[in-house]
Amino acid sequence: MTVSPGTTLRQLRARKPLVHQITNYVVMNETANATLALGALPVMAHAREEVEEMVGLASALVLNIGTLSEHWIEAMLLAGRAASGRAIPIVLDPVGAGATAYRTETARRILDEVQVTVLRGNAGEIATLAGVDAEVRGVESMATGLEPAALARGAARQLGVVASVTGPIDHISDGARTLDVANGHPLLASVTGTGCISSALTGCFLAALPEAPLEAAAEALAALGVAAEDAAAGADGPGTFHARLYDALAALDPDTLDGRARISET
Amino acid sequence: MTVSPGTTLRQLRARKPLVHQITNYVVMNETANATLALGALPVMAHAREEVEEMVGLASALVLNIGTLSEHWIEAMLLAGRAASGRAIPIVLDPVGAGATAYRTETARRILDEVQVTVLRGNAGEIATLAGVDAEVRGVESMATGLEPAALARGAARQLGVVASVTGPIDHISDGARTLDVANGHPLLASVTGTGCISSALTGCFLAALPEAPLEAAAEALAALGVAAEDAAAGADGPGTFHARLYDALAALDPDTLDGRARISET
Amino acid sequence: MTVSPGTTLRQLRARKPLVHQITNYVVMNETANATLALGALPVMAHAREEVEEMVGLASALVLNIGTLSEHWIEAMLLAGRAASGRAIPIVLDPVGAGATAYRTETARRILDEVQVTVLRGNAGEIATLAGVDAEVRGVESMATGLEPAALARGAARQLGVVASVTGPIDHISDGARTLDVANGHPLLASVTGTGCISSALTGCFLAALPEAPLEAAAEALAALGVAAEDAAAGADGPGTFHARLYDALAALDPDTLDGRARISET
Numbered sequence: 001m002t003v004s005p006g007t008t009l010r011q012l013r014a015r016k017p018l019v020h021q022i023t024n025y026v027v028m029n030e031t032a033n034a035t036l037a038l039g040a041l042p043v044m045a046h047a048r049e050e051v052e053e054m055v056g057l058a059s060a061l062v063l064n065i066g067t068l069s070e071h072w073i074e075a076m077l078l079a080g081r082a083a084s085g086r087a088i089p090i091v092l093d094p095v096g097a098g099a100t101a102y103r104t105e106t107a108r109r110i111l112d113e114v115q116v117t118v119l120r121g122n123a124g125e126i127a128t129l130a131g132v133d134a135e136v137r138g139v140e141s142m143a144t145g146l147e148p149a150a151l152a153r154g155a156a157r158q159l160g161v162v163a164s165v166t167g168p169i170d171h172i173s174d175g176a177r178t179l180d181v182a183n184g185h186p187l188l189a190s191v192t193g194t195g196c197i198s199s200a201l202t203g204c205f206l207a208a209l210p211e212a213p214l215e216a217a218a219e220a221l222a223a224l225g226v227a228a229e230d231a232a233a234g235a236d237g238p239g240t241f242h243a244r245l246y247d248a249l250a251a252l253d254p255d256t257l258d259g260r261a262r263i264s265e266t
Numbered sequence: 267m268t269v270s271p272g273t274t275l276r277q278l279r280a281r282k283p284l285v286h287q288i289t290n291y292v293v294m295n296e297t298a299n300a301t302l303a304l305g306a307l308p309v310m311a312h313a314r315e316e317v318e319e320m321v322g323l324a325s326a327l328v329l330n331i332g333t334l335s336e337h338w339i340e341a342m343l344l345a346g347r348a349a350s351g352r353a354i355p356i357v358l359d360p361v362g363a364g365a366t367a368y369r370t371e372t373a374r375r376i377l378d379e380v381q382v383t384v385l386r387g388n389a390g391e392i393a394t395l396a397g398v399d400a401e402v403r404g405v406e407s408m409a410t411g412l413e414p415a416a417l418a419r420g421a422a423r424q425l426g427v428v429a430s431v432t433g434p435i436d437h438i439s440d441g442a443r444t445l446d447v448a449n450g451h452p453l454l455a456s457v458t459g460t461g462c463i464s465s466a467l468t469g470c471f472l473a474a475l476p477e478a479p480l481e482a483a484a485e486a487l488a489a490l491g492v493a494a495e496d497a498a499a500g501a502d503g504p505g506t507f508h509a510r511l512y513d514a515l516a517a518l519d520p521d522t523l524d525g526r527a528r529i530s531e532t
Numbered sequence: 533m534t535v536s537p538g539t540t541l542r543q544l545r546a547r548k549p550l551v552h553q554i555t556n557y558v559v560m561n562e563t564a565n566a567t568l569a570l571g572a573l574p575v576m577a578h579a580r581e582e583v584e585e586m587v588g589l590a591s592a593l594v595l596n597i598g599t600l601s602e603h604w605i606e607a608m609l610l611a612g613r614a615a616s617g618r619a620i621p622i623v624l625d626p627v628g629a630g631a632t633a634y635r636t637e638t639a640r641r642i643l644d645e646v647q648v649t650v651l652r653g654n655a656g657e658i659a660t661l662a663g664v665d666a667e668v669r670g671v672e673s674m675a676t677g678l679e680p681a682a683l684a685r686g687a688a689r690q691l692g693v694v695a696s697v698t699g700p701i702d703h704i705s706d707g708a709r710t711l712d713v714a715n716g717h718p719l720l721a722s723v724t725g726t727g728c729i730s731s732a733l734t735g736c737f738l739a740a741l742p743e744a745p746l747e748a749a750a751e752a753l754a755a756l757g758v759a760a761e762d763a764a765a766g767a768d769g770p771g772t773f774h775a776r777l778y779d780a781l782a783a784l785d786p787d788t789l790d791g792r793a794r795i796s797e798t
Contacts, residue, residue, distance in 0.1 A: 025291055
């Protein structure tokens with residue numbers, strides 16, 4: 001499988017896949033706008049009465065536990081099981097797993113009951129779910145006992161997913177192969193929800209390349225990273241960077257993206 | 267009735283009407299900011315315990331079903347019935363009607379139980395509610411069986427509302443007369459929630475011109491369209507366009523708005 | 533106690549305290565981004581199952597009643613009592629108190645059952661809670677029967693809190709001493725949620741200076757006001773001002789902040 005974010009982006013823009021997102025209150029507007037700027041169609045729906053029907057229209061499902069409560073967990077499980085049954089790819093973003101028992105248990109329950117394709121989180125969250133020592137403070141990863149590429153590989157094997165561990169360098173593994181992505185910019189860490197955006201874009205790339213989730217997950221992070229590099233040029237801080245990030249996602253050029261993406265196999 | 271968005275905007279800014287919005291999680295911040303930038307006062311409240319009291323303070327009510335669940339439907343019906351009883355104008359935005367049965371049925375139930383003044387949606391949503399063949403994909407209108415001006419007229423007659431069908435050209439009809447609005451910019455479609463913003467601004471214009479809902483609905487779309495034209499000049503993409511849209515709404519000049527508004531009767 | 537926002541800001545950035553926020557849907561993204569831009573870590577969590585555990589990790593708790601419902605009130609009380617028991621400072625933002633009975637009663641209930649450190653609101657909201665005549669329209673303060681410095685002093689004495697009454701000039705009192713803050717910019721009033729942001733930043737400053745809540749509350753408002761002054765320079769309206777506000781918060785220079793802060797004791 002060739003890793004070519006430009007090719008996948010071109011397909012995504014031609015197909016405009018619908019990406020169903022059940023995500024947290026803090027970032028809904030932001031992940032919807034990032035999805036739209038990239039070239040896919042977002043839809044947010046969380047009612048038990050409609051999630052199974054809505055996910056049936058979608059080409060990918062993104063589950064994000066950033067602001068949990070009982071009805072939302074139920075909706076995530078319903079949508080997740082429906083997507084699993086139809087082989088619709090699923091991204092899980094276990095926001096804050098490790099910070100509270102409720103988040104850790106909910107993420108584990110989704111991993112148990114739903115066919116998660118890509119688990120996208122920071123090192124602390126993924127380490128928690130893989131049973132490795134980790135410190136998570138609120139929703140920030142502080143420290144883990146494992147080097148992140150090894151963590152991605154181990155989590156992928158143990159949990160049966162593509163593990164996508166984001167950080168200054170991202171590590172994505174299906175347990176057999178591991179890809180690193182070296183794009184991005186420090187300003188991403190100064191805006192809330194950029195991790196959630198990376199999960200949403202992972203859903204977009206999976207929708208366009210469902211047959212190769214390892215590659216799709218890495219390409220999504222490379223695309224976001226390249227856009228962040230563009231957005232940072234000329235930004236005066238986190239606020240203007242944030243506005244420019246959508247400009248940059250919309251302006252991503254499939255013809256130059258492959259040359260700019262810094263994806264390597266380790 | 268003369269169509270003069272400048273006159274209505276001047277009245278709106280003098281009166282600063284309170285516009286009660288029960289809307290979806292994705293766009294709450296955006297519709298509140300658009301309301302404020304235009305010159306009205308937004309208030310968001312959805313608890314069954316307070317919606318009837320809150321809407322009693324308001325000059326218009328905006329109901330938007332973009333992220334439904336049971337408690338929210340109940341709140342919309344309570345607020346809607348209270349507003350109907352006091353002759354407070356009501357805008358319904360049936361986000362995603364046609365995409366799932368839950369959304370279609372909820373929009374129908376609100377139309378049945380509440381005195382909706384203006385129904386503002388895309389062609390697919392309005393066609394679904396008027397019983398015309400339509401394709402809705404998530405929250406995007408894909409295709410309808412009717413030319414949109416005829417759709418607006420037919421929906422207005424059948425549903426007993428002012429139907430406001432937005433698209434590259436907007437068509438607003440009370441069943442007898444139909445107005446077209448040709449303002450706007452393609453970048454509006456690249457930002458999530460601009461449809462919801464158009465519904466919120468429709469509520470603002472109705473609050474200032476409650477005696478003429480057809481004109482108010484058209485003027486709101488013209489005002490948003492002119493602001494979008496201004497915002498697009500100098501924008502680098504959807505993110506900077508989005509930020510500049512609030513600047514442009516706040517800077518709308520009542521003295522030049524009538525000359526720039528492209529509203530015509532068909 | 534010396535009032536030195538620069539010193540407190542330096543400590544805050546060194547410690548990066550976690551600030552737990554249970555706030556309204558409209559402004560969650562904005563208060564999280566302001567917290568992050570200033571240099572602290574935001575976490576949003578509202579489930580009854582986790583709020584007590586989450587607040588135990590935090591250095592301050594911010595409660596904001598802007599979009600209430602029963603589960604959220606219950607979560608605020610649970611988190612508030614847990615924080616009170618651990619002497620974690622608590623900010624209450626009584627959004628819309630005075631507009632509906634539900635909001636007024638909820639704010640009173642939190643003040644009764646929780647050890648609120650700082651009550652941050654507009655004049656109408658604070659007057660309502662202090663039993664002074666006030667007019668609140670939606671979430672906007674219209675008029676009160678008391679001069680605001682006297683209102684702050686009276687509310688502080690009666691409610692046993694630091695009362696932080698924001699407006700063109702802010703008045704912060706612990707009942708004995710009253711500080712005025714004369715920083716800020718009119719554009720703050722044109723963006724929704726800037727009041728909520730001031731409450732979130734009050735939580736950040738309290739986390740860094742828990743031993744001096746009067747000073748912390750005033751310093752937070754001075755920091756936001758100075759950032760607003762910077763953001764307004766070069767802004768074209770509320771939208772670009774809003775984006776630039778996060779830039780300005782991130783760029784706040786502790787070395788010059790004390791000289792620019794206009795805090796005085798009355």
